[in-house]
Amino acid sequence: MFFELVRRNSRRNRKENGLFFGSLLVSIIAFYIVLSLSQQDVMYFLREMESDAVNRLLEMIPVFYGLTLVILFFLIYFAGKFQMERRRHEFGMYLMMGMRRGRLFAMLLAEDFGGSVIALAIGLPAAVLLSELISLVTARVVGLGIIGHRFSFSPYAVALTAAGFLMIKLAAFLILSIKISREEIGSLLAERPEETKRQFPAAVYAVFLIAGVLGLGTAYYMAIRGISWSRIDRMAFTVVIGFAGTLCLFFGLRAVFGLIIRAGGKDRKLHVFNVRQLQENVIRQSSAMAVSSLLILAALCCFGAGIAMVRHYGDDEHILDYTFTAEYMDEENTSRKKADETMSTLRENGLAHEFSDFIEMKVGSVRTSDDPDDTYSMDVVMNLISAMPATEDRDILLNNLSYMTYPHLIALSSYNELLDAAGRPKIELGEKEAAVYMDTDVSTEALRQMMNEALTKRPETLLDRDPLYLTGEVQTTALVTVRSITLSFALILPDEAFDYYTQGEYNIFVDAILGNREESVSLMTAISEMNAKLNETGLEYESYLQNMGRQLFYTVATSYITIYLAVVFLIVANTVIGVQFLMNQQKTNRRYRTLIRLGAVYETLCRSAGKQINWYFGIPTVIAAVSSIFGVRALFTGILSSRTMGSVSEMMVVSAAMILLLCMIELIYMIVVKRLSSRYLLTLMVPEREE
Known part of the structure; x- marks a missing residue:
C-alpha cells in the first residue's frame, strides 16, 4: 500500500509539474555534455595542437559545474517549495488520518528519489546521444571534414552528473521537509491568506x-x-x-x-x-x-x-595543407636556395609524390626606395573613400589605409597558381596595373566592399613615384597556412614589376597541397601521418591543422x-x-x-x-x-x-x-x-x- 501510494503520487507530481521535470532533464543533459567535454573527438585533436590551452579550459569545467550546482539548487528549492505548498492540505490529511511524521517523511523521500532516478534514467541516455551528435556537428563546423569518429562514453561524467544531481535534490528536499514537518496539522489544513505589500x-x-x-x-x-x-x-x-x-x-x-x-x-x-x-x-x-x-x-x-x-x-x-617557411634574410637568392632545398629534401625522402601541387608564393617589399614613410601614395583612393557616406567602417578603412605607405608586394604568377588551385579565375594585369590583397583575418566584409567600390574607378596611385593603377576586386585567398603572416594590405604586381621593385630580394614560401586520399582517411589523420614523416626530415613547416x-x-x-x-x-x-x-x-x-x-x-x-x-x-x-x-x-x-x-x-x-x-x-x-x-x-x- 505504501509503495503504491508513492508510485501514484510520483506519477501525479510529474504530470502536474511537467515544466519542472522537463527542466531537470535538460539540466542533466547539460551536466553530462560539459563534463564529458574531454572525450570529444575535437578535444583529442586539440590536446595535440594546443595542449596547454585545452588543459586550462578543462580545469575550468569543475568551476562551471560547481557554479551550476549552486544555481540549480535554488531552482530545485524554489520549485520544490511550490510543490510542498500545493500539497499542504494533502499532508495535513495524511496526519489527520494517523500517518506518523516519520512515515510521511519517508514517503516524500521515496517520491523525490524515485522522480530523480526516472529523470536520470531518461536524461543520461539522451545526454550521451546528444553528446555524440554535438561531437560530429562541431567537427563539421570547424572544417575537419569526415573524421574517424568513435563512440565515446564517459563513466566519470555519468557518475559526477548523477552524484551532483542527487546531492542538490536531497539537500533541497531535506530543507523543505524539515519546514513542513514542524508545522501543526491545523496550519497545514488551513488555507493561507493572500500576501499584501505596501x-x-x-x-x-x-x-x-x-x-x-x-x-x-x-x-x-x-x-x-x-x-x-x-x-x-x-x-x-x-x-x-x-x-x-x-x-x-x-x-x-x-x-x-x-x-x-x-x-x-x-x-x-x-x-x-x-x-x-x-x-x-x-x-x-x-x-x-x-x-x-x-x-x-x-x-x-x-x-x-x-x-x-x-x-x-x-x-x-581551406585550400593549402602545408607551408614550408622561407629564410628571412636580405641576401640575394637566399630564399631561392631555401625553396630549392625544401623541394630537394622532399624528393630525397620520397615525400614529393604525396603532394598533388606545390606553389612558390613570392612575397617581398619595395627595395627601390629608402624612405618607408613615403614609398607608396594613394591619395585618389583616400578621396574616393572619403566621399562615401560617413560610417564607422569608412573611418576605420581610412585610418588603416593612412598607414599603408610601405606595402608588401606579391608576385602575380604565384597568386594565380594559388587561384588555380582554388578553382578560381586568374587575375590579368596590365603593365602599370596592380590588384589589392587584404587578408580576411584583419579586414571585414564591409571594409572590402568599400574598397571594391573605390577600385571600380581604377584609381591612380604612386609606387616609388611611379604611376600605378589599381583594378579588379580585392583578393582575399590566404597566401600561406602560417597564421602569424597576415597582410592587412598588399599589392599584387606583374612579375616584371615585382622583380623590379623587390630588386630580386624577396621571400619564397613553398605551399603544398596533399594528394587525393582515400575517403575512409580523414584530413586530420592524413595530415597527422604526414607530420610524423616531415618531422624526420628536419624541414620547417606549418600545417593547416596546426593553425x-x-x-x-x-x-x-x-x-x-x-x-x-x-x-x-x-x-x-x-x-x-x-x-x-x-x-x-x-x-x-x-x-x-x-x-x-x-x-x-x-x-x-x-x-x-x-x-x-x-x-x-x-x-x-x-x-x-x-x-x-x-x-x-x-x-x-x-x-x-x-x-x-x-x-x-x-x-x-x-x-x-x-x-x-x-x-x-x-x-x-x-x-x-x-x-x-x-x-x-x-x-x-x-x-x-x-x-
Missing part, C-alpha cells in the same frame, strides 16, 4: 522607473565604450549599477500598469482584472522577476555572443561554455517565472472562484490567464532581449582582440538572429505554463460544497 503613490513608481532606465543606460554605455573593462573597480561598479537599475525598472512598472488600466482595450472582458493581477504580481515579485530577467539576459548574451564567435572563427577557407588547432580552441571554448551557460540560465529563469505565476494563481484562487460564481465560464478564465502569462513572461523577456543587444556588444568590446574588432558588425547580425531564435524558446515555456494553468482552473470549476 502601496506607494504613482509618482514614486515613476521615479523608480526613470532611475532604472538611467541605471541600465549608464551600465551599457560604460561597457560598450570599454570603460568597464579597463579596471576591476569600474567593472564592479557597472555590474552593481546595472543590477540596481534592473531592480528599479521592475519595481517602477506599476506606473505603466496604471496607464494601461486607464487606456483600456477593445476587449474589455476581464481587462481590468488581468491588469490588476499582473500589477500585484509584479509588485509582490518584482525582485524575483528582475533576477529572472537578468538570467534571461545572461542566456541571450552567452548564446548570441558564443554563436557569433563560433561563426567568425569557423569561416576560414586550425588555435582556431578550434576558440571555437570549442566559446561554443560549449557559452551555450552551456545559456541553457542553464534559460532553464532557471523560465522555470522560476513559470512556477511563480502558478503559485500566485493558486494563492489568489478565491478571486477565480468568485468570478465563477459571477458567471465566468472556463474558456473565459483560460483566456484571462493566457493574457496574464503572455505579459508575465513577456515583460522580463522583452526587457532582456532589448538589453541583450547592448550586452552582446559590451561583451565583444571586452573579449575580442583589436584585430577581430573589425568584424563586430557582422558578428552582431549573427548575434541578433540567435537572440531572436532563443526568444522563440520562450513561447514553448509559455505554452506549457498555459496548459498547467488551464488544468488548475478546471479544478476550480467544480462547485464547492457549502455546509
Whole structure:
C-alpha cells in the first residue's frame, strides 16, 4: 500500500509539474555534455595542437559545474517549495488520518528519489546521444571534414552528473521537509491568506522607473565604450549599477500598469482584472522577476555572443595543407636556395609524390626606395573613400589605409597558381596595373566592399613615384597556412614589376597541397601521418591543422561554455517565472472562484490567464532581449582582440538572429505554463460544497 501510494503520487507530481521535470532533464543533459567535454573527438585533436590551452579550459569545467550546482539548487528549492505548498492540505490529511511524521517523511523521500532516478534514467541516455551528435556537428563546423569518429562514453561524467544531481535534490528536499514537518496539522489544513505589500503613490513608481532606465543606460554605455573593462573597480561598479537599475525598472512598472488600466482595450472582458493581477504580481515579485530577467539576459548574451564567435572563427577557407617557411634574410637568392632545398629534401625522402601541387608564393617589399614613410601614395583612393557616406567602417578603412605607405608586394604568377588551385579565375594585369590583397583575418566584409567600390574607378596611385593603377576586386585567398603572416594590405604586381621593385630580394614560401586520399582517411589523420614523416626530415613547416588547432580552441571554448551557460540560465529563469505565476494563481484562487460564481465560464478564465502569462513572461523577456543587444556588444568590446574588432558588425547580425531564435524558446515555456494553468482552473470549476 505504501509503495503504491508513492508510485501514484510520483506519477501525479510529474504530470502536474511537467515544466519542472522537463527542466531537470535538460539540466542533466547539460551536466553530462560539459563534463564529458574531454572525450570529444575535437578535444583529442586539440590536446595535440594546443595542449596547454585545452588543459586550462578543462580545469575550468569543475568551476562551471560547481557554479551550476549552486544555481540549480535554488531552482530545485524554489520549485520544490511550490510543490510542498500545493500539497499542504494533502499532508495535513495524511496526519489527520494517523500517518506518523516519520512515515510521511519517508514517503516524500521515496517520491523525490524515485522522480530523480526516472529523470536520470531518461536524461543520461539522451545526454550521451546528444553528446555524440554535438561531437560530429562541431567537427563539421570547424572544417575537419569526415573524421574517424568513435563512440565515446564517459563513466566519470555519468557518475559526477548523477552524484551532483542527487546531492542538490536531497539537500533541497531535506530543507523543505524539515519546514513542513514542524508545522501543526491545523496550519497545514488551513488555507493561507493572500500576501499584501505596501502601496506607494504613482509618482514614486515613476521615479523608480526613470532611475532604472538611467541605471541600465549608464551600465551599457560604460561597457560598450570599454570603460568597464579597463579596471576591476569600474567593472564592479557597472555590474552593481546595472543590477540596481534592473531592480528599479521592475519595481517602477506599476506606473505603466496604471496607464494601461486607464487606456483600456477593445476587449474589455476581464481587462481590468488581468491588469490588476499582473500589477500585484509584479509588485509582490518584482525582485524575483528582475533576477529572472537578468538570467534571461545572461542566456541571450552567452548564446548570441558564443554563436557569433563560433561563426567568425569557423569561416576560414581551406585550400593549402602545408607551408614550408622561407629564410628571412636580405641576401640575394637566399630564399631561392631555401625553396630549392625544401623541394630537394622532399624528393630525397620520397615525400614529393604525396603532394598533388606545390606553389612558390613570392612575397617581398619595395627595395627601390629608402624612405618607408613615403614609398607608396594613394591619395585618389583616400578621396574616393572619403566621399562615401560617413560610417564607422569608412573611418576605420581610412585610418588603416593612412598607414599603408610601405606595402608588401606579391608576385602575380604565384597568386594565380594559388587561384588555380582554388578553382578560381586568374587575375590579368596590365603593365602599370596592380590588384589589392587584404587578408580576411584583419579586414571585414564591409571594409572590402568599400574598397571594391573605390577600385571600380581604377584609381591612380604612386609606387616609388611611379604611376600605378589599381583594378579588379580585392583578393582575399590566404597566401600561406602560417597564421602569424597576415597582410592587412598588399599589392599584387606583374612579375616584371615585382622583380623590379623587390630588386630580386624577396621571400619564397613553398605551399603544398596533399594528394587525393582515400575517403575512409580523414584530413586530420592524413595530415597527422604526414607530420610524423616531415618531422624526420628536419624541414620547417606549418600545417593547416596546426593553425586550425588555435582556431578550434576558440571555437570549442566559446561554443560549449557559452551555450552551456545559456541553457542553464534559460532553464532557471523560465522555470522560476513559470512556477511563480502558478503559485500566485493558486494563492489568489478565491478571486477565480468568485468570478465563477459571477458567471465566468472556463474558456473565459483560460483566456484571462493566457493574457496574464503572455505579459508575465513577456515583460522580463522583452526587457532582456532589448538589453541583450547592448550586452552582446559590451561583451565583444571586452573579449575580442583589436584585430577581430573589425568584424563586430557582422558578428552582431549573427548575434541578433540567435537572440531572436532563443526568444522563440520562450513561447514553448509559455505554452506549457498555459496548459498547467488551464488544468488548475478546471479544478476550480467544480462547485464547492457549502455546509
